[in-house]
Every structure is written in C-alpha cells, then in structure tokens.
C-alpha cells in the first residue's frame with residue numbers, strides 16, 4: 001500500500017503536468033464573459049476559481065471528488081457498528097481523489113491520533129479569554145495561537161521552501177493542525193457551557209466519534225458528528241470561509257493563519273451564522289403559537305418576516321438552483337432519530353410550505369431549504385447552544401479548506417489578486433457602448 005504522502009506525490013506530478021499543459025497551450029482560451037451585474041453582485045456565477053476537491057452542480061448539488069453525497073456515505077469505510085463513515089476517510093478522499101481502503105484510512109486515523117494533542121499554552125489562552133467571547137472567536141484565536149508550530153513558516157524563514165516543495169511543508173502543517181480542531185472545539189464547549197468540566201479524549205475513537213465523546217453527548221451523536229463534518233467539508237471552495245482560507249494561503253501564509261481567517265469568514269449570518277438564524281426563526285414561530293402551525297399560520301409568519309424586509313433564514317443559495325442533498329441527508333437522519341422533536345416536525349412542515357411562499361418572488365433564485373435550515377434543529381436536539389453552531393461548521397470546513405490549500409501549493413497557484421473598477425468607469429463603459 002502507498003502511504004497518503006506517497007500517493008499524493010504521484011498525483012501531484014500528474015496534475016502539475018496537466019496544469020502546465022493547460023497554461024502553456026490554452027492559457028488564452030476564454031471560458032466566459034463578465035457582466036456588470038456579476039461585478040457588482042459578489043462575482044456570482046463567475047467561474048474564477050479552480051479546485052478538484054469538490055464541484056457544486058447547481059441542479060444536482062455537491063460532488064466530493066466526483067462522488068455524490070449518497071455515494072460518499074455508501075462507499076467510504078465506517079467504524080465498526082457506525083452508520084456513518086470516518087471523517088478521516090473523507091479527508092483521504094478530498095486529498096487524494098480516491099476512496100480509501102480500510103488499510104489506507106487506518107494510516108490516516110493513526111496519524112491523526114498521534115497528532116491530536118493540543119499544546120498546553122492553547123488551553124491557557126482559552127482559559128484566560130472572557131466567558132462572553134464567542135466560541136468561534138475562541139477557536140480562531142486558538143488556531144492563530146498555534147501558528148508558532150507551523151513547519152511551513154519555519155522552513156520559509158530558513159529559506160528551505162521552493163515552489164516545488166512548498167506543498168510538502170503545507171502537508172505537515174495540515175496533518176498537525178486538522179486533528180487538533182475537534183479537540184479544541186470540544187474543550188471550548190465544555191469550558192463555556194459545562195462549567196469547564198473537561199472530558200479527556202478517548203484514544204480508541206476516531207475524529208467524529210472522539211469529538212462526540214469529548215462533548216459528552218451520547219449516541220447517535222457520534223454518527224451525526226461524522227455525517228455533519230463530511231457534509232459541510234467543502235462546497236467547491238467558493239463560499240466565504242473556504243474562499244477566505246484559499247485567498248490568505250495564496251500569499252503563502254501558512255495553514256494556521258489561513259484557517260484562522262476562514263473561521264472568521266464563516267461567522268456572518270448569511271453564511272455559517274445562518275444555522276443559528278434558521279433555528280431562531282423556527283423557535284420564534286413555535287414560541288409564538290405554542291404548537292405546530294397550520295398552513296395559514298406558517299404562511300402568515302413567512303409574510304411577516306418578508307414584509308419586515310428580512311430574509312427567511314435557511315432558504316436560498318448563491319449557486320444551488322435545486323434542493324440541497326445535504327439538507328435531504330440530514331432530514332433522513334432526523335426522521336430516524338428526531339421524529340418526536342417538535343422543532344424537527346416544524347422543519348418538515350416548513351419544507352412543504354415556505355418554498356411556495358418564496359416562489360412568489362421571481363428574484364429569489366432558489367426557494368428550497370439549504371443545509372443550514374435543518375442543522376441547527378439537530379444540534380439543538382442534542383443540547384448544543386446556538387452560538388456554538390458555527391464552531392461545528394468550522395470543524396467541517398477545516399477538512400475541505402485544508403485539503404484545498406494543500407493542492408493550491410502543490411499546483412503552484414499564484415497569489416490571488418483580482419482587479420477593481422470604479423462605478424464611474426462602469427458607467428462610462430455603458431455610455432461608450
């Protein structure tokens with residue numbers, strides 16, 4: 001069996017040749033036009049990023065390295081007795097493009113276990129932060145604090161890095177950093193919400209299983225953790241958090257700086273914060289009526305939100321134009337384990353009604369629930385407070401974003417630096433047409 005590093009070495013050589021060929025022979029080929037609406041509209045629809053880690057088809061949904069959500073869940077190896085695959089297997093898939101064998105995933109599990117231990121100074125920094133600090137801020141601080149561990153930054157300072165070998169140092173950083181993220185996250189959770197009664201790691205458990213164990217939440221939360229971390233690991237790297245991580249890394253910042261930036265990028269209510277917003281919206285509705293609403297009551301609540309100039313959180317998407325398979329997969333988990341949960345019942349009722357309300361607005365390109373619509377309900381079912389949701393999302397995006405920046409270095413992609421135009425220039429462009 002080839003180890004993950006050797007396998008990557010082989011694949012990096014092949015992909016480098018491909019990229020060189022494309023650039024040399026076809027660098028001038030146009031693959032699209034840019035409109036004023038796209039320039040003003042957050043580059044929506046513009047194909048200006050390159051990644052093989054995942055691809056988001058607007059109608060079919062996400063494919064991780066070419067595999068649909070269902071295929072990933074079916075094909076990746078699972079821990080004994082678990083219904084969901086190892087997150088380590090998803091990491092292997094995103095990194096190498098291959099579904100790992102049991103033996104291949106075992107290598108990653110062993111590496112991750114060996115590298116889990118978080119330096120003590122990180123805990124001291126977290127302990128000294130105000131209890132009011134948001135948990136995702138604490139995670140970003142913890143990751144930033146560990147920057148001094150960066151093998152990449154050290155090698156750069158010692159003039160050891162070349163364009164060709166940069167990825168190997170990045171690989172070291174990724175392997176050192178990723179396994180620590182769920183450990184730190186669980187520590188923050190227990191520190192903030194469980195009176196700092198910490199649960200030591202269980203060396204027998206995998207990435208997701210150990211996270212659930214350290215959180216102190218019983219089965220089947222281990223399987224939900226595995227599932228959630230897989231589902232949100234990547235969305236073709238164009239969302240704010242993944243894009244931020246990629247952009248920061250493009251200036252040859254190490255994995256620690258880059259991921260800390262991505263964690264901050266995830267926080268906004270239109271992105272990672274939408275999980276929290278969606279739950280709040282459902283909770284408000286339930287509180288107001290004190291029962292599952294009728295169709296009319298729910299419709300009225302939607303109109304009240306929209307007429308107040310607010311978005312209905314958990315619906316719509318910047319790229320997807322159809323139902324989100326990541327929503328559907330969590331829905332199936334909910335049907336199996338949360339059938340008696342009132343909030344979950346409300347998610348199902350809303351699924352049938354809200355899209356029809358949003359369809360009244362032709363400007364809304366996707367009326368369907370997105371992944372964040374349901375995650376908060378499931379997190380909350382397991383007793384997790386709302387402001388911790390983005391930390392859970394952060395653990396997921398760490399898997400995909402770190403895979404992405406490893407490949408950014410491997411394929412020697414340059415610093416990101418788009419150009420800007422002024423409004424005046426745009427106006428003149430139109431007048432001159």
Ligand code: FCX
Pocket residue numbers: 044239269270271272274306310311312313314315316317318319363364365366370371372
């Ligand atoms: N409720 C009300 N209005 C909505 C809407 C919603 N759920 N979704 C889109 N719209 C509105 C937009 O605000 C926009 O209005 P405007 O023309 O007055 O500016 C119009 O419809 C067109 O938007 P559209 O092109 O369909 O979507 P965008 O790419 O601009 O925005 C997001 C996409 C996701 C930001 C938008 O649908 C939204 O705000 N949804 C609610 C928040 C949410 O659920 N975010 C999570 C997204 C995702 F899963 C993630 O990245 O994490």
